[in-house]
Amino acid sequence: MLSKKIQAIRGMNDLLPGQSALWQYFESHVRTLMQRYGYDEIRTPIVEQTALFARSIGEVTDIVEKEMYTFEDRNGDSLSLRPEGTAGCVRATMEHGLLHNQIQRLWYQGPMFRHERPQKGRYRQFHQVGVETYGLEGPDIDAELILLTARLWKQLGLFEHVTLELNSLGSSEARAAYRDILVAYFEQHYEVLDEDSRRRFSTNPLRILDSKNPDMAPMLAEAPQLLDHLDEASRDHFERLTAILEMAGIEYRINPRLVRGLDYYSRTVFEWTTTALGSQGTVCAGGRYDALVEQLGGKPTSAVGFAMGVERLILLLETLELVPQDATPPLDVYLLGMDETATRAALLLGERLRDRLPACRLQVHCGGGSFKSQIKKADKSGARLALLLGEDELTHDQITLKFLREEREQQRVAQSELVETLEHLLADA
């Protein structure tokens, strides 16, 4: 029916009023959490030079090859809508000298864009909350990030429903060496590889380990393990990280096949996953990317970060029925005037009440209608109290206070006493 009319771009969703309270609930938990851990917010543009993403995420990744919204600026530059947040964050911190012998703990939040086929938990415009830290090379900061996310899950009631998966990719040298070993192994078993894997063979052989194809499972089970080919420093880093997690009581599962899609990762990688969302079960993922800053032209700088998918977490909260009842606090007061004169008075009275009662959620009826229909709207508004202003009230400087949610006689009060009356009533709500 809307086919000839303009409608939202595929995979880009409107966030409707019924949903926004849940988003705000989630966002306020995140914001408070970040403050409590001493992380500062950074906001970077949604559009960057295409080259930034190509050089950081990796030229041959799916994201860069076929999923970016890329277009030419009027001056001929190739620009792209950001498909993830790390690249822009690195660019911004480098550009403003924030990495110059400094430690940074940063977070951000906002929309990302990838041109993929939409499905449950995957959209073309989606939202991430990301955290990036710079200048810290030990496993302590890796652990802090995991502890931070674990605390968020606990606060939201999700902790029992997510699993932490861990792996180490080693140094880039160790990873490259392992890659050669793996390629040699796959060459020996090339006839077992399926079509997808043969494609990955030349692009990203590590990803073959991630295949869900049961026919390849026996061969993959025998494949050389990344963890067996770690360099000494990476192995030590990983062991120190897992020791901290054990002391902190955070359970984890080492997943040797956890590779991560983006090229810039090294050493620690982790994912929080759930089985409650169908095939898009990764709800938060990240890792170390010690080489990226240098790769983008900066001084060598240790870096760790992660990103979580807001839509997926919202979906998870809904699926598990963990949506808080009071996410949308109802109105306290619905104020109505019975005719045009009284409505004018109601608008002015509403302002005076808001001056005096800043915590009071008050809506003034607009749009006229019969007295009866106005009362109906007061009821539908969810307000606890209705304040009725008619000719009779106006001539006596009074107002009628009607209880919409409790068995209680309505009362007339002098307007001069209204603030005090409401203060009492709202206090014992």
Add this chain to the structure above:
RNA sequence: GUGGAUGUAGCUCAGUGGUAGAGCCCCGGAUUGUGGCUCCGGUGGUCGUGGGUUCGAUCCCCAUCAUCCACCCCA
């Protein structure tokens, strides 16, 4: 990019080769200045879009678009 399912009222959905229905929502009335429950009445649809078959298509066929799910990939 590939595969499958689904498109009928604002929402959830029935339905039939002969120009469409329910529930909810919304509006009005039963109540003169009083909501919820009940009853009565009402608004609202070129049946996703385009084409084909037919005397006639919302229904059958084709195409297309959209949504959902899965693959791929990823948060």
